[in-house]
Amino acid sequence: MRKVAVVGAGHTKFGKRNAGWRDLVQEAGKLVFDSVDNLEPKDIESFFIGAAQPERFAFLTHVAPLAAEMLGITPSKIIARTELACASGQAAIRYAYASIAAGLTDIALVLGVEKMFMPDMMEAQSNMTCVLDREWDGVNGLSAPPFFALCAQRHMIEYGTTREQMAMVRVKNQKFASKNPLAQFSGKEFRVDDVVRSKPVSPPLCLLDCSGITDGAAALILVEESLAKKFTDAPMYIIGSGQASIGNLINGLPGLANWDACAIAAKEAYRMAGITPDDIDIAETHDCFTISEIIEYEELGFCKKGEGGKFIEEGQSDIGGKVAINTRGGLLGMGHPLGATALSQAIELFWQFRGEVPDYRYVDGAEIGLTHNLSGSASVHSILIYRRG
Amino acid sequence: MRKVAVVGAGHTKFGKRNAGWRDLVQEAGKLVFDSVDNLEPKDIESFFIGAAQPERFAFLTHVAPLAAEMLGITPSKIIARTELACASGQAAIRYAYASIAAGLTDIALVLGVEKMFMPDMMEAQSNMTCVLDREWDGVNGLSAPPFFALCAQRHMIEYGTTREQMAMVRVKNQKFASKNPLAQFSGKEFRVDDVVRSKPVSPPLCLLDCSGITDGAAALILVEESLAKKFTDAPMYIIGSGQASIGNLINGLPGLANWDACAIAAKEAYRMAGITPDDIDIAETHDCFTISEIIEYEELGFCKKGEGGKFIEEGQSDIGGKVAINTRGGLLGMGHPLGATALSQAIELFWQFRGEVPDYRYVDGAEIGLTHNLSGSASVHSILIYRRG
Numbered sequence: 096m097r098k099v100a101v102v103g104a105g106h107t108k109f110g111k112r113n114a115g116w117r118d119l120v121q122e123a124g125k126l127v128f129d130s131v132d133n134l135e136p137k138d139i140e141s142f143f144i145g146a147a148q149p150e151r152f153a154f155l156t157h158v159a160p161l162a163a164e165m166l167g168i169t170p171s172k173i174i175a176r177t178e179l180a181c182a183s184g185q186a187a188i189r190y191a192y193a194s195i196a197a198g199l200t201d202i203a204l205v206l207g208v209e210k211m212f213m214p215d216m217m218e219a220q221s222n223m224t225c226v227l228d229r230e231w232d233g234v235n236g237l238s239a240p241p242f243f244a245l246c247a248q249r250h251m252i253e254y255g256t257t258r259e260q261m262a263m264v265r266v267k268n269q270k271f272a273s274k275n276p277l278a279q280f281s282g283k284e285f286r287v288d289d290v291v292r293s294k295p296v297s298p299p300l301c302l303l304d305c306s307g308i309t310d311g312a313a314a315l316i317l318v319e320e321s322l323a324k325k326f327t328d329a330p331m332y333i334i335g336s337g338q339a340s341i342g343n344l345i346n347g348l349p350g351l352a353n354w355d356a357c358a359i360a361a362k363e364a365y366r367m368a369g370i371t372p373d374d375i376d377i378a379e380t381h382d383c384f385t386i387s388e389i390i391e392y393e394e395l396g397f398c399k400k401g402e403g404g405k406f407i408e409e410g411q412s413d414i415g416g417k418v419a420i421n422t423r424g425g426l427l428g429m430g431h432p433l434g435a436t437a438l439s440q441a442i443e444l445f446w447q448f449r450g451e452v453p454d455y456r457y458v459d460g461a462e463i464g465l466t467h468n469l470s471g472s473a474s475v476h477s478i479l480i481y482r483r484g
Numbered sequence: 485m486r487k488v489a490v491v492g493a494g495h496t497k498f499g500k501r502n503a504g505w506r507d508l509v510q511e512a513g514k515l516v517f518d519s520v521d522n523l524e525p526k527d528i529e530s531f532f533i534g535a536a537q538p539e540r541f542a543f544l545t546h547v548a549p550l551a552a553e554m555l556g557i558t559p560s561k562i563i564a565r566t567e568l569a570c571a572s573g574q575a576a577i578r579y580a581y582a583s584i585a586a587g588l589t590d591i592a593l594v595l596g597v598e599k600m601f602m603p604d605m606m607e608a609q610s611n612m613t614c615v616l617d618r619e620w621d622g623v624n625g626l627s628a629p630p631f632f633a634l635c636a637q638r639h640m641i642e643y644g645t646t647r648e649q650m651a652m653v654r655v656k657n658q659k660f661a662s663k664n665p666l667a668q669f670s671g672k673e674f675r676v677d678d679v680v681r682s683k684p685v686s687p688p689l690c691l692l693d694c695s696g697i698t699d700g701a702a703a704l705i706l707v708e709e710s711l712a713k714k715f716t717d718a719p720m721y722i723i724g725s726g727q728a729s730i731g732n733l734i735n736g737l738p739g740l741a742n743w744d745a746c747a748i749a750a751k752e753a754y755r756m757a758g759i760t761p762d763d764i765d766i767a768e769t770h771d772c773f774t775i776s777e778i779i780e781y782e783e784l785g786f787c788k789k790g791e792g793g794k795f796i797e798e799g800q801s802d803i804g805g806k807v808a809i810n811t812r813g814g815l816l817g818m819g820h821p822l823g824a825t826a827l828s829q830a831i832e833l834f835w836q837f838r839g840e841v842p843d844y845r846y847v848d849g850a851e852i853g854l855t856h857n858l859s860g861s862a863s864v865h866s867i868l869i870y871r872r873g
Contacts, residue, residue: 096586150537150539150614154614156537156539156540156614157568157569157614157615157860157863159864160860163732164731164732164736169730169731170727170728171727171752172726172727173582173727174728175575176567176575177564177567177579178545178547178548178564178567179565186564190564190566193582193588194582196587196588197485197583197586198485198586225539226546227546230544336588337561338559338563339558339559339563340531340548340549340558340563363561470549475549
C-alpha cells in the first residue's frame with residue numbers, strides 16, 4: 096500500500112456567513128492553492144468533496160463537478176462526492192486516501208463544505224432531523240439534541256458523570272475557540288456556570304452544550320508520499336484508518352453510554368498505525384455535544400470506561416494533560432459545518448505539526464494526532480491517524 | 485495494487501414499484517446474499533452505497549448506516565455513501581474498488597438504489613433539474629431533456645446524424661428490454677416510427693428517446709482476488725478505471741456534440757487495462773437519451789468521431805456487430821433509478837460472462853466488458869472495464 100501525505104490546507108472562517116455555497120467552495124479553494132508551492136489547479140488529478148445535505152440546505156446536487164468548475168480544476172482520474180452526515184468530510188478524505196494508496200491517482204484535492212444558514216431556519220432544523228432515522232426515530236422527536244441528551248442521562252446514571260463535567264468540555268474548547276479567528280464563536284470565554292445556566296435544550300443539555308448551525312468550507316491537498324517534498328518541507332502522513340457502524344435506529348444501537356462502534360474503529364486505526372492510545376499527542380474528536388467528547392475519551396482509549404468525566408475534570412484532555420483535545424475549539428467552539436468539520440480537524444493537526452498555530456494553543460512536540468467523527472445517532476464512527484512528516 | 489473481483493449480484497425489478505426506499509434496499513440485499521455461497525451478512529467488512537438524491541426523493545439522508553441496518557450488516561472497516569447524480573452507483577463501485585485495491589478491506593458490499601416515484605411528480609421533476617447546474621442552467625430551462633436535445637441538434641448539424649438513427653438506438657435497446665423481466669418497459673417492442681411519432685419532449689427528442697423515472701436497487705459483492713474462488717467459480721475482475729470532468733455549466737463545456745471528458749476517461753481506462761476499444765466485446769453505456777449512446781460510440785472509440793449514427797444503422801452495436809451494447813435494455817428500456825443504474829450495468833456483464841442471461845441476449849464468448857456512466861450535463865464520465873474470470 097502506498098503512503099499518503101497531506102501537503103496543503105485552506106480553511107475559511109466558520110460562522111453565519113454572508114456567502115453562498117459556491118462562494119464558500121471558492122474561498123477554501125483559493126486558500127488551499129495559496130498554501131502550496133508548485134501546484135496549479137491544472138495539476139489536480141482527482142477531486143473528492145464531502146458535503147452532507149446540499150440537496151436540502153442549498154437545493155443543489157451533483158456538487159462534485161459543480162465545485163470542480165468553481166475551483167478551476169479538471170480532474171482526469173477520480174471525481175466524486177461523499178455523504179456521511181456529520182462525517183461527510185472525513186469520508187471524502189478517506190476516499191482520497193484509498194485512491195492514492197491503491198495507486199489510482201497521485202494528486203488529489205479534498206474539500207468539505209456546508210452552507211447551513213437558510214432564510215427559514217425551521218427548514219434547516221427539519222433537515223437535521225434526517226441525520227438520525229427520520230422515519231422511525233425523528234418522528235418520535237429524536238433529533239440530535241434529545242438523542243445525545245439520552246446518552247448523557249445514561250452516562251450520568253451508569254458512571255456518575257456530572258452536569259458540571261459536561262460543562263467543562265465547553266469551557267475547555269471555548270477557551271481555544273475564543274482566540275481562534277476562524278471560529279464561529281470566537282471572542283468570548285465561558286465558565287461552567289455560563290454553560291449550566293444557558294437556555295435548556297434537552298435536559299441535561301443546554302444551549303452551550305450543543306454545537307451550532309454553521310456555514311464553512313475547508314480543503315486539503317493529498318499526494319503520494321514520494322511527491323510530498325515537491326510541495327512542502329513539512330508534510331503530514333496518514334498512518335491509520337478505522338471506521339465502524341453496528342446499528343442506526345436507536346433500538347438497534349448497542350447502548351447509549353457506550354459507543355462500541357467507536358472502540359472498534361479506534362482499535363483498527365491503532366492496529367494499522369502500530370500504536371496504542373498512549374501514543375496520541377493531540378486529537379480532534381467529535382464534540383457535537385459536550386457529552387460526546389466525554390464518551391469519546393473512553394471509547395478512544397484515552398481513559399477507562401466510565402472515567403471520561405474525571406478525565407476532563409482533571410485537565411487530562413487539555414494542553415499539558417494526557418492528550419490535547421480539540422485545540423482549534425472543537426465543534427462546540429468552531430461551529431459544525433457538516434461537510435467541512437473533518438477537514439478543519441485535519442487542518443488543525445497539520446498546522447500544529449508545522450508549528451503554524453498561535454502559542455496559546457500550540458502543543459509542543461506533537462508527533463502523532465487522531466481525528467474522530469461520529470455521524471447520526473453515533474451510529475458511524477470514522478477515525479484517521481496522522482503523523483508529523 | 486491488489487486485484488478486485490466481483491463474486492455476487494442482486495437485482496430488483498426496475499419500474500414504478502409499490503415499495504419504499506428501505507424495501508428496495510432489503511430486496512436487493514436478499515438477492516445479493518442469495519447469489520453467493522459461503523457469505524453471511526456478518527462477513528461484510530465494508531459497505532458502499534450509491535444514491536443520488538434520497539434527500540429530496542425520499543427525505544432521507546445519512547443513508548449508509550440506515551441501509552446497513554436494513555441489510556443486517558455491521559461494517560467494521562469502511563462505510564460511506566457516494567453521490568454523483570446518474571453515476572452515483574458507479575462512484576460506489578469505484579470507492580469499493582479503490583479500498584480493496586489499496587488493501588484497506590477485503591470484502592465489500594456495494595449497493596445502488598433510487599426511489600424516484602413520488603406522490604407529486606412535479607417535485608420529482610424539480611429534483612431532476614438539480615442534476616445540471618440548477619442555479620445557472622436549470623433556471624433557464626436547461627433540465628436534462630433540453631440539454632440533450634441541444635446535443636442532438638448539434639450532432640445532426642455537425643455530422644449529419646439523422647432523427648431515425650437516434651430512434652434506432654431505442655429500437656435496439658427496447659428489443660432487449662422487451663424480454664427482460666427486470667426492465668421497467670418490458671413486454672413491448674418499438675419500431676423507428678413508434679419512437680419518432682411518440683410525444684415530443686424537446687425537439688428532436690420525443691418521449692421514447694428518453695429514459696424513465698424509475699424505482700430500483702441492485703447490489704454487488706466485491707472481494708480481493710485471492711478470496712474470489714471461496715465465493716464463486718466464476719468471478720469477474722475489474723481491470724481498468726477512468727473518470728474525468730472538464731466543465732459543468734453549459735458554457736463551460738468543451739462542446740455539445742463532442743464529449744471530450746468521455747474520451748479522456750476512456751483513454752485512461754484502456755491504458756490501465758492494457759487494451760484498445762477493439763478488445764471490448766460487450767458494453768453497457770449510458771443511454772439516458774438516444775443521442776447519448778450515439779455520441780458514446782464515438783468517444784469510447786468504437787467508431788470514428790461523427791460516425792455514431794452510421795454505427796447504429798449498420799447494426800455494429802447490436803449482438804453480432806462490432807460490440808454488443810446495452811444488452812440488458814439500456815437505461816432507455818430498463819429505466820434509470822439513478823443510484824442503481826451502474827450496478828445494473830455491471831450485473832449484466834457479470835451474468836453475461838457467467839452465461840446466466842437468456843439466449844436472446846447472450847453474447848457468446850465475451851471476455852472483456854465496459855460500463856460507462858455520464859452524469860449531469862455529460863459533465864462527468866465514469867468508466868470501468870471488467871474481465872471474465
